Amino acid sequence: MTASLKALGFRLAPQLIALLVVLLLNFSFFPQFLDVIVQNGRLYGSVIDVLNRGAPVALLAIGMTLVIATKGIDLSVGAVIAICGAVAASSIVEGNSLAYTLALTVVVGLLCGFWNGFLVAVLNIQPIIATLVLMVAGRGIAQLITEGAIMTFNDDGLIFLGSGSFAFLPMPVVIWLIVALMVILLVRRTALGMLIEAVGINRRASTLSGVQTPVLLMAVYMLSGLCASIAGVIVAADIKGADANNAGLWLELDAILAVVVGGNSLLGGRFSIVGSLVGAMIIQAVNTGILLSGFPPEFNLIIKAIIIIVILVIQSPAMQSLTSFLSRRTDAKGRK
Amino acid sequence: MVHNFENILAASAISKFFPGAVALDKVDFTLRRGEVHALLGENGAGKSTLIKCITGAYRRDGGSLTLEGHEIDPADTLAAQKLGIGTVYQEVNLLSNLSVAENLFLGRQPTRFGMIDARTMNRNARELLAGYGLDIDVTAQLDRFSVAVQQIVAIARAVDLSGKVLILDEPTASLDTHEVEMLFRIINDLKKRGLGIVFITHFLEQVYAVSDRITVLRNGRLVGTHEAAELSRQNLIAMMLGRELAQTEHAAKERTIAAGEVKYAFEGFGKRGKVKPFDLEVRVGEVVGIAGLLGSGRTETAELMFGIESADSGVARIDGTPVTLSSPRAAIARGFGFCPEDRKTDGIIGDLSIRENIALALQARRGWARPLSRAEQNAIADEYIKALDIRTTDREKPIRLLSGGNQQKAILARWLATNPDFLILDEPTRGIDVGAHAEIIKLIEQLCARGMSLIVISSELEELVAYSSRVIVLRDREHIAELTGERITAAGIVDAIAAGDKRTEDA
Numbered sequence: 023m024t025a026s027l028k029a030l031g032f033r034l035a036p037q038l039i040a041l042l043v044v045l046l047l048n049f050s051f052f053p054q055f056l057d058v059i060v061q062n063g064r065l066y067g068s069v070i071d072v073l074n075r076g077a078p079v080a081l082l083a084i085g086m087t088l089v090i091a092t093k094g095i096d097l098s099v100g101a102v103i104a105i106c107g108a109v110a111a112s113s114i115v116e117g118n119s120l121a122y123t124l125a126l127t128v129v130v131g132l133l134c135g136f137w138n139g140f141l142v143a144v145l146n147i148q149p150i151i152a153t154l155v156l157m158v159a160g161r162g163i164a165q166l167i168t169e170g171a172i173m174t175f176n177d178d179g180l181i182f183l184g185s186g187s188f189a190f191l192p193m194p195v196v197i198w199l200i201v202a203l204m205v206i207l208l209v210r211r212t213a214l215g216m217l218i219e220a221v222g223i224n225r226r227a228s229t230l231s232g233v234q235t236p237v238l239l240m241a242v243y244m245l246s247g248l249c250a251s252i253a254g255v256i257v258a259a260d261i262k263g264a265d266a267n268n269a270g271l272w273l274e275l276d277a278i279l280a281v282v283v284g285g286n287s288l289l290g291g292r293f294s295i296v297g298s299l300v301g302a303m304i305i306q307a308v309n310t311g312i313l314l315s316g317f318p319p320e321f322n323l324i325i326k327a328i329i330i331i332v333i334l335v336i337q338s339p340a341m342q343s344l345t346s347f348l349s350r351r352t353d354a355k356g357r358k
Numbered sequence: 359m360v361h362n363f364e365n366i367l368a369a370s371a372i373s374k375f376f377p378g379a380v381a382l383d384k385v386d387f388t389l390r391r392g393e394v395h396a397l398l399g400e401n402g403a404g405k406s407t408l409i410k411c412i413t414g415a416y417r418r419d420g421g422s423l424t425l426e427g428h429e430i431d432p433a434d435t436l437a438a439q440k441l442g443i444g445t446v447y448q449e450v451n452l453l454s455n456l457s458v459a460e461n462l463f464l465g466r467q468p469t470r471f472g473m474i475d476a477r478t479m480n481r482n483a484r485e486l487l488a489g490y491g492l493d494i495d496v497t498a499q500l501d502r503f504s505v506a507v508q509q510i511v512a513i514a515r516a517v518d519l520s521g522k523v524l525i526l527d528e529p530t531a532s533l534d535t536h537e538v539e540m541l542f543r544i545i546n547d548l549k550k551r552g553l554g555i556v557f558i559t560h561f562l563e564q565v566y567a568v569s570d571r572i573t574v575l576r577n578g579r580l581v582g583t584h585e586a587a588e589l590s591r592q593n594l595i596a597m598m599l600g601r602e603l604a605q606t607e608h609a610a611k612e613r614t615i616a617a618g619e620v621k622y623a624f625e626g627f628g629k630r631g632k633v634k635p636f637d638l639e640v641r642v643g644e645v646v647g648i649a650g651l652l653g654s655g656r657t658e659t660a661e662l663m664f665g666i667e668s669a670d671s672g673v674a675r676i677d678g679t680p681v682t683l684s685s686p687r688a689a690i691a692r693g694f695g696f697c698p699e700d701r702k703t704d705g706i707i708g709d710l711s712i713r714e715n716i717a718l719a720l721q722a723r724r725g726w727a728r729p730l731s732r733a734e735q736n737a738i739a740d741e742y743i744k745a746l747d748i749r750t751t752d753r754e755k756p757i758r759l760l761s762g763g764n765q766q767k768a769i770l771a772r773w774l775a776t777n778p779d780f781l782i783l784d785e786p787t788r789g790i791d792v793g794a795h796a797e798i799i800k801l802i803e804q805l806c807a808r809g810m811s812l813i814v815i816s817s818e819l820e821e822l823v824a825y826s827s828r829v830i831v832l833r834d835r836e837h838i839a840e841l842t843g844e845r846i847t848a849a850g851i852v853d854a855i856a857a858g859d860k861r862t863e864d865a
Binding site: 228229 | 705708728
């Protein structure tokens with residue numbers, strides 16, 4: 023177990039270093055950044071804030087990692103957040119119990135994933151187009167549910183999921199950690215992970231070897247929908263309301279970025295959920311850092327883009343072949 | 359080489375290397391003015407590599423190219439086009455959403471005052487096509503017309519642009535008989551105009567119908583160039599398949615007639631457009647060989663039996679009970695296995711390790727919820743790496759890093775791990791080195807002795823003769839003959855392929 027942990031650390035070294043650098047940068051601009059205090063039985067501090075604010079993207083990145091591993095992409099997750107937030111809010115407003123509301127929301131998320139999976143796996147539509155359909159339509163559906171207004175609620179149980187805490191950690195952090203752990207166990211303790219990788223690398227050869235490719239594709243899109251629905255509940259609970267226009271807006275792009283920054287290839291195949299989670303935290307640390315540093319807001323997006331492009335350049339194949347070329351040259355020199 | 363002046367195009371000692379493979383090994387090729395020259399060879403023989411070296415799509419690694427006596431070195435297909443070498447591919451590469459005239463003059467439209475002069479363009483297009491006996495509405499969108507007409511438009515464009523050498527890469531693959539005749543009339547006209555025409559096809563009838571000379575390539579080497587009139591069909595097939603007929607007689611060794619009973623029976627099994635309905639019985643512990651030229655329906659037969667394509671006629675029986683083979687998964691559940699011809703696209707999962715590649719089919723059959731533990735996977739992988747002598751430093755190496763022969767063995771291992779009863783091997787020895795080649799043949803014989811039923815598709819006739827207890831011969835997507843016992847010889851197979859008649863006479 024320690025050996026495999028060590029292997030994981032080695033594989034994720036670039037991502038972990040990037041996270042560390044971003045955290046240190048934040049620390050240098052804002053010395054209180056790493057301070058953590060306990061108050062009212064809960065941890066507070068900027069680092070905890072990164073973990074907490076990063077919850078929606080982290081949740082999306084879990085599902086997105088598996089979708090991308092099958093050589094697909096899921097653009098609809100931001101819209102699914104809006105739909106599920108709206109479903110949760112309207113259900114609780116109608117006076118349904120929390121358990122019923124959560125179950126309903128999760129089922130809606132799974133249905134969204136089923137729709138995407140059906141288009142991709144059965145109708146063989148390219149994933150980017152197939153999921154674009156729900157990305158566009160999803161906000162419309164969410165607006166229909168909330169009837170165009172921001173639907174607010176006061177249910178303590180639901181609000182707890184956004185701002186409560188458990189074992190010193192904010193609830194969103196607890197939720198994404200649990201979901202991540204369950205999904206990682208699901209794909210790595212069964213053969214799912216290997217079969218997903220096989221389909222992503224060579225779908226035809228996998229089918230010829232007897233892998234149930236359509237079922238598998240369907241399953242990963244449904245899992246992505248499930249993750250998005252949980253993220254939708256957290257986002258809604260956080261603002262105590264469902265905003266069909268803005269909930270989860272552009273988060274699908276952050277999720278894709280998290281997966282890529284986490285060292286996963288958009289061409290599918292080998293994947294690391296932990297890598298994507300580190301990627302999600304890098305993105306959130308950048309966001310929080312910019313916010314804290316007090317730059318004028320108009321700089322935020324540009325600074326974020328610069329930091330991300332640096333991370334991506336360092337990870338790029340061109341850079342890797344350059345470094346291996348240089349290290350080979352020094353090797354050769356050393357031998358002389 | 360003496361009458362250099364009459365050669366419009368001369369390629370000498372062309373070589374092309376790909377990482378780890380010699381695609382062309384000092385191939386000579388000459389094309390005379392006013393000649394149709396057929397370029398033949400099985401898959402991977404180097405035909406398309408040679409064409410690509412001539413048209414500049416690939417840079418050659420050795421040899422020289424002269425056009426009308428001048429050395430040329432086209433940097434890309436555009437340069438070759440300007441020099442006078444035009445190419446028409448199997449899939450028409452024109453723009454189907456533009457008009458016929460626009461396609462003909464794309465990139466060189468006649469202009470007036472800087473605007474496209476549509477009227478002149480359409481008139482020129484009509485005149486150009488009239489030269490090909492084609493009277494169609496040139497303003498209509500190209501995809502309104504049949505593939506044959508599109509093919510002719512492509513030829514007209516290529517000839518108009520280039521006009522010295524025309525390369526036709528399988529132009530007849532999707533044409534019917536009537537359209538082929540139309541195309542051949544045009545080829546003959548162009549020949550009279552003095553063009554040199556290179557014609558690539560898999561249909562031998564067509565080769566004899568239009569060609570003046572025939573060049574055969576095999577494994578990247580030149581086998582020979584002959585006048586078409588002087589080359590018999592038998593000799594041509596023998597050149598393509600690469601076996602000296604005289605030598606193979608000894609291989610018809612005494613063979614034990616497979617004693618097992620019929621286990622797998624395919625009756626009237628077929629699919630329109632793929633393979634005509636065929637009957638095939640396979641006994642326990644028997645190797646049935648399938649022979650035929652490329653495109654004769656060999657792979658299609660295998661794909662039908664393995665459920666990759668579903669049959670639209672006939673029934674498959676195992677031990678007399680009808681079974682449906684609707685998908686590879688269904689076939690695998692019946693104990694089938696299939697090693698595909700194209701290892702790269704259909705076989706290996708390149709980035710996964712050798713261990714995972716070997717475990718894949720077994721894991722897929724068990725389902726995702728019952729994973730093979732790492733220890734079990736390691737044991738299976740190690741067992742087959744040892745048993746099949748897969749040369750690798752490490753079972754965790756990505757399979758794409760292995761040589762072709764070792765990849766093939768790993769895919770065989772993937773199936774053997776599922777303990778199949780019925781194994782279909784499509785070209786198991788293609789593109790692998792001599793040592794691995796012999797090992798795979800030995801393995802086929804061992805599996806057969808263990809009581810497995812095998813179907814082996816191969817272009818290597820000597821190989822088929824060595825291990826098959828029966829050989830099915832295919833031609834034009836039809837099972838035309840079944841050779842048994844003493845009739846299984848390389849010469850017998852060649853005769854069966856060559857025979858125009860449906861029935862084969864005893865050799």
